[in-house]
Amino acid sequence: MRKPQIDYAAVFHALPGMVALLTPGLVYVDANEDFTRLAGRTREQLLGRYIFDVFPENPNDPAATGMRETRASMLRVVATGERDTMALLRYDIEDPGRPGHWVEHFWSPVNAPVVGPDGRVVLIVHRVEEITELIRARGGTGSDSSRARVLEAELYTRARELQEVNERLRGAHAREREVALALQEAMLPAPMPVGHHRAAVRYRPAVSALNVCGDWYDLVDLPGDRIAVAVGDVVGHGLGAACVMGQLRSALSAAARVTVGPAQALEALGLYACHVDGAESTTVVKAFIDWDTHTLTYSSAGHPPPALLHPDGTVIFLDQATDPPLGARPEHVPRPQASMAFAGGATLVMYTDGLIERRDEDIDVGLARLADSLIRHGKAHPEALADALLADLLPATGDTDDTALVIIRL
Known part of the structure; x- marks a missing residue:
């Protein structure tokens, strides 16, 4: 039986959910179709560019921390060679069709390393779950409903973190099984x-x-x-x-x-x-x-x-x-x-x-x-x-x- 030939580039672009690849310098080298669609940016607008030149912080929100937290997570991956699961993140994006108009987004990111033969991180896999619509569907207007939306989003993030822990435990058990x-x-x-x-x-x-x-x-x-x-x-x-x-x-x-x-x-x-x-x-x-x-x-x-x-x-x-x-x-x-x-x-x-x-x-x-x-x-x-x-x-x-x-x- 012949081993099937797999087009990994096609697989990458067909992956469900937003996935992008960045260099250790945080420059885009690739992004799948869901990423470009949900982020509202073409591949030409992404590839070869620094992530925060493409997605700068909202200048109208002095309390915004999305850029700082995302950069810290990615640099942590480069330094440690370990996956980093971020807490729920609000990160507004400028509407490409309406300059100066910023759209509220809620993201749940995970950053993971791709290690080269010398053991150093050569790429960062940036996977993002876009859950803005989920939060909006459960929310309303006013400060109380906004806090409830954020709390619900935090609970969602905790559930994802528990899932990550379970995956790591399964990996540890699998290694123990092999030994x-x-x-x-x-x-x-x-x-x-x-x-x-x-x-x-x-x-x-x-x-x-x-x-x-x-x-x-x-x-x-x-x-x-x-x-x-x-x-x-x-x-x-x-x-x-x-x-x-x-x-x-x-x-x-x-x-x-x-x-x-x-x-x-x-x-x-x-x-x-x-x-x-x-x-x-x-x-x-x-x-x-x-x-x-x-x-x-x-x-x-x-x-x-x-x-x-x-x-x-x-x-x-x-x-x-x-x-x-x-x-x-x-x-x-x-x-x-x-x-x-x-x-x-x-x-x-x-x-x-x-x-x-x-x-x-x-x-x-x-x-x-x-x-x-x-x-x-x-x-x-x-x-x-x-x-x-x-x-x-x-x-x-x-x-x-x-x-x-x-x-x-x-």
Whole structure:
């Protein structure tokens, strides 16, 4: 597919609302069609001219401050390289068809920098909302109505400033999301073969900037034809959750190598979690798979139950060794574990709650949806099965929570 060719000059001139470009010396270099129309000036009257030669202050109003405030805002943008949102401004304009006749205008300006390769401001984007008609439509005559009009205009400006703050917060959250996801990706193990067995892993972040990170998976090779698999979910989100996730994943991975079973590995992780801020209430499920004995041993700390698809197409959920999340008990208590035999060709599915849980339904509905999808797609290769489960189970509007998924063909 060819990349569309965009005429940015045409886009600029078609922008809704008044937009002009000025040099750091406050000289017009361009203005869009709405600007020339609403300001009552042609491009020839604007381009190459100093802004306040085109729009001087009203000499008949000694209290006018529009020119001084606009110049201060623009120079602030040049000096700081940051956007500046001005308060509501009354700035009268001389009628070009009636020299000496000044027309009252109310403007709501925003000035933003365009930065060059050297980091210096090379242009000022001057965007203006013309709200004169809005204020006149709500106003009347006399001093009281005039004050009411100004007050209403000030409220309008405050609303715009709040909108600007919200936009900046969204930008900050987006940047945090990018950093958190990069950290999450760096700490999650890359997909790896598990001996001669087929497996697939997936991590899908939430669409919300504030709901990313905290879910993880881990696969550890053990002596003999054995592996340890884990999936976990830290309660928090963002950078903090990603850091906690990394610590817990590493600790559990180490514990799996020196303990005799998943329950003992979770006990060791629980003791470690007591000394990690933000680790309380983390859920995790751990499974040891032994192909020599065709035995699956598992233990869960408050986590949704893994699903096991038998070769005959039946699905069971491994919920016979479930205990509270990490840090939920004030003192150490041994955790339970359960074992069961599996037949060759069975499929183990471990996941976090983002795959099955929805706020408006019982968890059993999500588990049934998972079982149904497994039955329909279970014969596929684990990689194709992982994609099918995500397509079937995640909301079409985007994930509202993280999802980690591990699939192993037994």
